[in-house]
Amino acid sequence: MTNGEERHPAQRPPPMAFADVPRLELDQLLTQLVDRAQDVLATQGRLRGLLAANRMVGSDLTVPAVLRHIVESSCELVRARYGALAVWAPDGALLEFVHHGLDPQTVAAIGTLPAGRGLLGRLPGAAAPVRLDDVTSDPRFTGFPAHHPRMTSFLGVPLSVRGEVFGTLYLADAEAGRFTAEDEELVLSLAAAAGVTVENARLLEQARRRETWLQASMEITRQLLADEGEEPLEVIARRARAVADADSVTVVLPTPTGDRLMVEVATGARADDLTGYAYPLDGTLARVTFASGQPVLVGDASDGPHHIHLSDFLDVGPVMVLPLTGTQRPRGALVIGRLRGRARFDEVDLAMATTFANHAAIALELADARDDRQRVALLEDRDRIARDLHDHVIQRLFAAGLTLQSVGTDERIERVVGDIDETIRQIRTSIFQLRGPLGPRSAGVRSRVLDVVAGVRPALGFDPRVAFHGPVDAAVPEEVVTDVLAVVREALTNTARHADAAHAALTLTASGGELVIDVVDDGIGIGTTDRRSGLDNLRARAEQRGGTLILEPADSGGRPGREGTHLRWTTPLR
Numbered sequence: 001m002t003n004g005e006e007r008h009p010a011q012r013p014p015p016m017a018f019a020d021v022p023r024l025e026l027d028q029l030l031t032q033l034v035d036r037a038q039d040v041l042a043t044q045g046r047l048r049g050l051l052a053a054n055r056m057v058g059s060d061l062t063v064p065a066v067l068r069h070i071v072e073s074s075c076e077l078v079r080a081r082y083g084a085l086a087v088w089a090p091d092g093a094l095l096e097f098v099h100h101g102l103d104p105q106t107v108a109a110i111g112t113l114p115a116g117r118g119l120l121g122r123l124p125g126a127a128a129p130v131r132l133d134d135v136t137s138d139p140r141f142t143g144f145p146a147h148h149p150r151m152t153s154f155l156g157v158p159l160s161v162r163g164e165v166f167g168t169l170y171l172a173d174a175e176a177g178r179f180t181a182e183d184e185e186l187v188l189s190l191a192a193a194a195g196v197t198v199e200n201a202r203l204l205e206q207a208r209r210r211e212t213w214l215q216a217s218m219e220i221t222r223q224l225l226a227d228e229g230e231e232p233l234e235v236i237a238r239r240a241r242a243v244a245d246a247d248s249v250t251v252v253l254p255t256p257t258g259d260r261l262m263v264e265v266a267t268g269a270r271a272d273d274l275t276g277y278a279y280p281l282d283g284t285l286a287r288v289t290f291a292s293g294q295p296v297l298v299g300d301a302s303d304g305p306h307h308i309h310l311s312d313f314l315d316v317g318p319v320m321v322l323p324l325t326g327t328q329r330p331r332g333a334l335v336i337g338r339l340r341g342r343a344r345f346d347e348v349d350l351a352m353a354t355t356f357a358n359h360a361a362i363a364l365e366l367a368d369a370r371d372d373r374q375r376v377a378l379l380e381d382r383d384r385i386a387r388d389l390h391d392h393v394i395q396r397l398f399a400a401g402l403t404l405q406s407v408g409t410d411e412r413i414e415r416v417v418g419d420i421d422e423t424i425r426q427i428r429t430s431i432f433q434l435r436g437p438l439g440p441r442s443a444g445v446r447s448r449v450l451d452v453v454a455g456v457r458p459a460l461g462f463d464p465r466v467a468f469h470g471p472v473d474a475a476v477p478e479e480v481v482t483d484v485l486a487v488v489r490e491a492l493t494n495t496a497r498h499a500d501a502a503h504a505a506l507t508l509t510a511s512g513g514e515l516v517i518d519v520v521d522d523g524i525g526i527g528t529t530d531r532r533s534g535l536d537n538l539r540a541r542a543e544q545r546g547g548t549l550i551l552e553p554a555d556s557g558g559r560p561g562r563e564g565t566h567l568r569w570t571t572p573l574r
Contacts, residue, residue: 063198063201067087067198068098071098071099075171078183078186079174079175079176080155080172080175080179081101081173082100082101082102082172083170083171084169085097085167085169085170086167086170088165088167089299089346095343106148110146110147110148111145111147128158129155129158129187129188130155131154132155135151135152135154138154151172151173152177153174153177153178153179154172155172155174155179155184156171157171158191159195159198160191161196161199166195166198169187171187209349210352213243213352213355213356216242216243217356217359219235220232220356220359232364233265234267237249237251237265237267237334239356240336240356241268244336244349244353246336247269247339248274248310248316248336249337250334250335251265251324251332251334251335252286252309253331254281254332255278259280259282260278260279261281261284261309262276262278263276263277263309269313273313274309274310277313283307284306285307285319285321286323286333289321289323290323293330296320297345298320299318299344300317300318301318301340302317309335310335314337316338316340317341317342318338318344319336319337319338320334320336320337320349321334321335321336322336322353322357324360325358325361326361326364331361331364334357334360397423401421404417404420444472444473445472445484449466449485450466452485452488453506456489456493459496460492460504462502464504464506466507467505467506467507468509469509472510472515477573477574480545480573483545483571484515486537486541487541488506488517490534490535491506491567491569492506492519493534494534494535495519495521495523499521499523499565502522503522504520504521505520505521513572514571514573515570515573517567517568517570519566520565525553525565526552526553535551541569542570542571545571547570548568549567549568549569549570550568551565552565
């Protein structure tokens with residue numbers, strides 16, 4: 001104050017009050033700079049995480065490993081507790097599902113993998129990501145399955161290659177409580193790189209699979225054209241199962257009647273039960289392939305109207321049915337199946353398996369042609385032997401018998417003459433056996449019966465003894481021949497399937513206006529069984545013609561501890 005007045009302290013301005021204003025602005029600026037630097041460092045760290053994730057995704061070019069790396073890297077990149085990746089088929093069906101964050105006990109308790117319903121079912125094919133703070137509030141959410149952990153925040157990002165969506169990446173429960181737009185951008189960037197990696201891995205896997213199928217085809221060709229080795233159909237089934245990574249493979253062939261199929265060869269699960277299994281052709285996928293000549297791919301054996309015989313023994317899901325097409329008609333079908341829950345076969349699998357089946361069918365045709373040449377050579381030898389037996393041996397025996405008869409009527413001479421007559425009959429049967437199955441088909445009953453016996457022989461595992469008595473060819477009318485062939489086939493087939501026999505004898509006798517068919521084996525005996533449809537058919541055939549069917553233990557008994565079986569079928573000859 002002027003004039004020596006002293007100013008009151010309360011009226012004195014605070015020291016440096018105006019100087020504090022720039023300091024506050026500087027502190028704020030420094031704080032902002034520090035925050036931005038931290039943001040830059042965080043962004044740099046996330047970018048480094050993105051690069052590390054891309055390196056991890058591309059570190060292994062096998063498809064399962066790539067899919068697993070994508071899920072794990074995505075969870076680590078955005079700090080998500082749970083992650084999953086679904087690969088979809090073109091029709092929207094789930095092909096593969098890889099998850100992260102769930103312990104094995106929880107996975108076992110949940111059980112069945114997602115089937116593509118609810119929110120997960122709406123995302124396949126979507127080109128835009130889906131980000132939710134609470135998945136349970138979305139109208140597309142249909143609830144968690146039993147034992148499934150509760151999840152809140154959710155991020156779904158499509159995986160695509162060249163604009164085509166093939167899968168969806170799911171992330172849940174962000175560590176920060178919610179997924180941000182930055183998280184979405186990072187995962188989209190990772191998904192773009194991952195899509196290319198998955199495509200490359202698939203192309204590499206397909207190339208390897210094609211190489212494996214081609215190697216299997218070449219092995220089959222070499223095996224079928226070799227003189228020795230496994231049966232052709234067994235080679236086909238075994239190699240198809242190994243290459244297709246299947247649980248069961250069967251080769252089914254039409255039966256002689258053409259209205260049923262029989263599993264000729266089976267490998268894999270329940271192979272022993274499947275081998276020899278017969279079922280009607282109508283209503284099966286095999287019939288579809290026979291009619292169209294094209295293979296059939298099924299995602300689930302329980303879907304659709306057609307019967308798949310594997311389902312009668314196994315809980316199969318994915319199935320491929322491939323025709324084995326010959327030059328004139330379908331030879332059979334190759335049926336490849338996996339158990340339910342395993343990965344589905346795709347179009348690439350079907351194309352490669354079809355090529356394999358075509359090679360196998362061609363190789364079978366070549367093997368048959370080789371067998372035909374061998375049969376022709378054998379036929380020439382058999383025909384020569386048959387002529388010699390007929391023109392020389394039988395004539396000499398017949399002359400010897402006449403000479404003995406002219407000597408006298410001694411009992412011993414008559415017995416020798418009887419033995420000579422029996423020998424002549426056996427030689428004549430041997431001549432028909434030599435000429436029948438391999439020679440040109442004759443209209444005679446003997447020849448056709450021998451053809452049936454030759455057809456059943458592989459199932460029996462041994463050659464049954466066959467004998468004919470009386471004028472079988474002349475006495476049996478043509479309308480009875482069908483029944484005769486059916487009886488012989490059914491009787492010998494029953495022996496092959498149920499008797500466990502080591503020997504069997506078939507005798508056809510035409511005498512006194514009656515035809516008698518006797519089939520005797522040394523197997524386990526008649527026993528008790530519910531499968532009587534075949535015997536009922538034989539009885540019906542006999543009774544329709546006024547004949548009989550008798551089934552009883554064999555008179556001679558079987559092997560030690562086995563009574564054997566004697567089947568006798570009769571019909572009048574008018």
